[in-house]
Amino acid sequence: MRLRLINSGAMTFFDVRIPGLKMTVVQADGQDVEPVTVDELRIGVAETYDVIITPGDAAYTIFAQSMDRTGYARGTLATRAGLAAAVPQPDKAEWLTMEDMMGAMGGGMAGMNHGSMSSMDHSNMAGAGMEHGNMAGMAGMAGMDHGGMAMAGASSQVRHAKTEFGPSTDMRVDMPRTSLDDPGIGLRKNGRRVLTYADLHTIGGPIDPRGPAREIELHLTGNMERYTWSIDGLAFGQSTPVHFRYGERVRVILHNDTMMTHPMHLHGMWSELESPDGQFQVRKHTINVQPAQRVSFLVSADALGRWAWHCHLLLHMDAGMFREVVVA
Incomplete structure (x- = not known):
């Protein structure tokens, strides 16, 4: 079936x-x-x-x-009406790890005493798996205020737009995670075989054999306390369109500088996700970007016109994590 x-x-x-x-x-x-x-x-x-x-x-x-x-x-x-099976109990909620929140740098902070971070305030954050729209408190991290700080140990490979430094952005990740084999918070080591993007391989390869002629890098940004959402620190009404040249092949890099997973959807064109070493992985129209994660994908700008590009979480899109794409 x-x-x-x-x-x-x-x-x-x-x-x-x-x-x-x-x-x-x-x-x-x-x-x-x-x-x-x-x-x-x-x-x-x-x-x-x-x-x-x-x-x-x-x-x-x-x-x-x-x-x-x-x-x-x-x-x-069931094979016939009237039959029913047992319904499992939901799994236990899990909190985000330091690596989830801070990327590769967070792996070296696993033993950090959260009490030394008492200035942080994300008391409205759904730490337990980040169910969006039902905001629960995050144990051990109440009161933490990133204040727009950049994470220490900055990598020269990460470029933050000047517009990311403001009240609509409460954190930036300078050492993002790049692996695709992480099923995400709540699914790790649960005793079941869980699908990851690393498992997905589109049959037939990419739709376009060309490499990218240029790169576009954007950061998914927000402020957990204000519950504002944006791209490069700019909500939709403050931003200008992203321009693709008709017929070009472009690499898009998305950095998630927030503590939530964002399903990013580009209308009109396929997004061909790359592995961390730059190999073609899978063709999709919606790509989940986990907290503190960097993903890259190739786009062939084969559709003239104006297109929407946004987080598919309704409140995030409405709040401003949305850009117009113009192909001309």
Whole structure:
């Protein structure tokens, strides 16, 4: 049986599994991928996955828990009406690690005494898996105020726009994580085989064999206390369009300088995600960028006109994490 999973929610990441059944992923965002068999997958707003399952003569629960573990949706797969299967208990909520919040630098701060960071204030932050729209407090980090500070140990490879330094941006990450094999907060070492972007390989390779003629780097920014969201520190109404030249091949680099995962969606053109070493990975229209993560993808500007480019979390998009793209 082939199931098409579509996250049509407004603000929720779902972690989906069918206890008792393996799922073989065969499409991502409508594009064929090399089959990969997993127990569970995380699906961001606007993402789609097609999976193949082989059910027996029994009932099964399709279980989709929210990232912050405050709720779930469930459905039933059965051979006849009236059958139902047990519904699992949601997993325990987990807090963000220092590496989640500070990138590669955070790995060296794992033993840091949070009490020495009492000036931080993200008391409205959903630390437990970052279920967007249900903001819970973050244990051990109450009162921390980044005040727009850049993380120490800055890498010369990271370029921050001047517009990132202001009240709408409460942190910047100078040593972002680049790996694609991290399933994300709440899914690590849970005893199940969880899908990651590193598992996804689009069949047939890239749609365009050319390398990029230029690069565009943008930072996903926000202020957790003010709950403002932007790109390079500028909300949509303050920004100018991003310009692509018609027919060009361009590399886009996104840095997530926030503590939330953002499903970034570029309308009109495919985003071809690259591995950390620059190899073609997977073709998608929506790419989840985890906290303190850097991703890069190639775009062929083959669609003339004005296009939307935004975080697909509704409140983030409405608050300003949105840019216009002009292809001319």
